[in-house]
Amino acid sequence: xxxxxxxxxxxxxxxxxxxxxxxxxxxxxxxxxxxxxxxxxxxxxxxxxxxxxxxxxxxxxxxxxxxxxxxxxxxxxxxxxxxxxxxxxxxxxxxxxxxxxxxxxxxxxxxxxxxxxxxxxxxxxxxxxxxxxxxxxxxxxxxxxxxxxxxxxxxxxxxxxxxxxxxxxxxxxxxxxxxxxxxxxxxxxxxxxxxxxxxxxxxxxxxxxxxxxxxxxxxxxxxxxxxxxxxxxxxxxxxxxxxxxxxxxxxxxxxxxxxxxxxxxxxxxxxxxxxxxxxxxxxxxxxxxxxxxxxxxxxxxxxxxx
Numbered sequence: 001x002x003x004x005x006x007x008x009x010x011x012x013x014x015x016x017x018x019x020x021x022x023x024x025x026x027x028x029x030x031x032x033x034x035x036x037x038x039x040x041x042x043x044x045x046x047x048x049x050x051x052x053x054x055x056x057x058x059x060x061x062x063x064x065x066x067x068x069x070x071x072x073x074x075x076x077x078x079x080x081x082x083x084x085x086x087x088x089x090x091x092x093x094x095x096x097x098x099x100x101x102x103x104x105x106x107x108x109x110x111x112x113x114x115x116x117x118x119x120x121x122x123x124x125x126x127x128x129x130x131x132x133x134x135x136x137x138x139x140x141x142x143x144x145x146x147x148x149x150x151x152x153x154x155x156x157x158x159x160x161x162x163x164x165x166x167x168x169x170x171x172x173x174x175x176x177x178x179x180x181x182x183x184x185x186x187x188x189x190x191x192x193x194x195x196x197x198x199x200x201x202x203x204x205x206x207x208x209x210x211x212x213x214x215x216x217x218x219x220x221x222x223x224x225x226x227x228x229x230x231x232x233x234x235x236x237x238x239x240x241x242x243x244x245x246x247x248x249x250x251x252x253x254x255x256x257x258x259x260x261x262x263x264x265x266x267x268x269x270x271x272x273x274x275x276x277x278x279x280x281x282x283x284x285x286x287x288x289x290x291x292x293x294x295x296x297x298x299x300x301x302x303x304x305x306x
Contacts, residue, residue, distance in 0.1 A: 033267070033304040034278050036066035036097045038246065039073050041283035041293050044255050049073055050289070056088050058290065062297045066095035068246075068280040069132070071123060072102060079129070086130050097134065097278045098192065098221070098244055099127040104140030105176035106169045106199055108161065116140070117176050120191070121183040128187035134244060136221050137191040139173045139209065141198030148197075152256035155228035156201035169199050174212045184217040192221035192243050195234065201226065203234045210241060219243030224266060225259055225284070235266060239273035246280050249296040252287030263303035279304060 037059050042050040052073055059067050067089060075081060089096050101123040103116040120137070127135050145151045145158050160166060177191065184191050193200065193209060200206040210220060220241045225248030227234040247266075250258040281300060283292050 033276060034065035035297065035300055035304065036068050036095070036278050036280040037064050037293060037297070038068040038070060038100060038280050038282045040070045040100065041281055042289040043070070043073055044284065049075070051075070052085055053088060056085070056092060056094060058293065059094060060092040062294055064094065064297065066097040066278060066280070068098045068100055069096060069130070070100045071126070077126065082126065082129050096130055096132045097280060098136055099123060099130065099132050100136035103138055105173045106140035106142055107172065108164060108168070113172060113176050117179045120180045124180065124183050124187055124189045127189045133188065134190040134192045134219065137177070137193045138196050139193065139199035142169070149256065151197055156197040157228065166205070170205065170209060170212070173199065173209055177213050177218055181215050181217050190217055190219045190243055192219045194221040194246070195223050195226050195238060197226060201228060203237050207237070207241070221246060224248050224261055231259065231261065232265065232269065235269050239270045239275055242270070242275055242277070244278050244280060245270065245275070246282045247300055249281065249283045249285060249292070249299065251283065251285040251292035251295055254284050255286060263299055267303045
């Protein structure tokens with residue numbers, strides 16, 4: 001049986017204690033849902049990188065509780081840069097809630113998968129240095145559709161490589177994730193597998209991967225916008241397992257698509273599932289992020305309270 005978030009919390013506390021890591025407290029059911037903003041909200045890979053330092057300051061000015069960092073947005077991995085970000089967030093009273101990384105375990109090449117496993121372990125170590133308790137994990141995709149823009153046009157429905165099937169990709173992902181578990185446990189960093197465009201576009205595949213790995217160090221990052229069909233159905237399926245939630249908005253029209261998401265409805269769904277963790281904004285629209293993130297914050301705060 002796949003671990004729900006509540007069951008995983010109990011196991012996680014035991015595993016952390018055995019590793020000499022302070023136990024993660026059980027969720028406060030009566031506590032407010034806190035809001036973070038992803039640095040991705042300010043940079044969608046199409047322009048010069050938006051400085052993370054500016055994101056932290058803007059998040060503080062708007063009233064966010066935390067910031068999610070996009071690994072590809074880093075200016076450096078030098079220790080001085082990492083510590084500067086960590087201290088800036090601390091001085092602002094903001095949590096660094098997740099390191100969002102890119103890796104891909106869907107490949108028939110054992111050597112290629114090993115490179116992505118090594119990258120994932122490295123990012124776990126970066127997260128630990130930054131004091132971040134979770135990394136966003138991808139499953140990966142077949143890459144039979146070369147352009148991500150074209151993949152979005154078919155809502156992630158990508159055919160397998162010739163000679164392979166979905167079950168092969170699932171096993172590659174499970175084996176790769178299991179290789180990362182000891183590193184995650186050592187550093188106390190949860191790998192939060194996202195319903196992202198690729199193998200985990202299908203909610204049932206995401207839950208199958210979660211069940212097959214069956215570790216408290218593999219959680220789920222539930223994205224509110226990454227569904228080929230009715231998003232509310234997918235949200236209801238994933239909410240009981242979510243360790244962190246990414247909330248999409250699309251001011252100015254989405255970079256790839258636009259959804260009109262009802263966040264009061266979404267708030268009700270996740271509260272009914274017992275969720276009390278972070279909701280992290282991913283503003284994926286074309287509007288100036290300084291205005292669009294401010295609008296998004298108001299929408300989310302109105303929906304989730306606090």
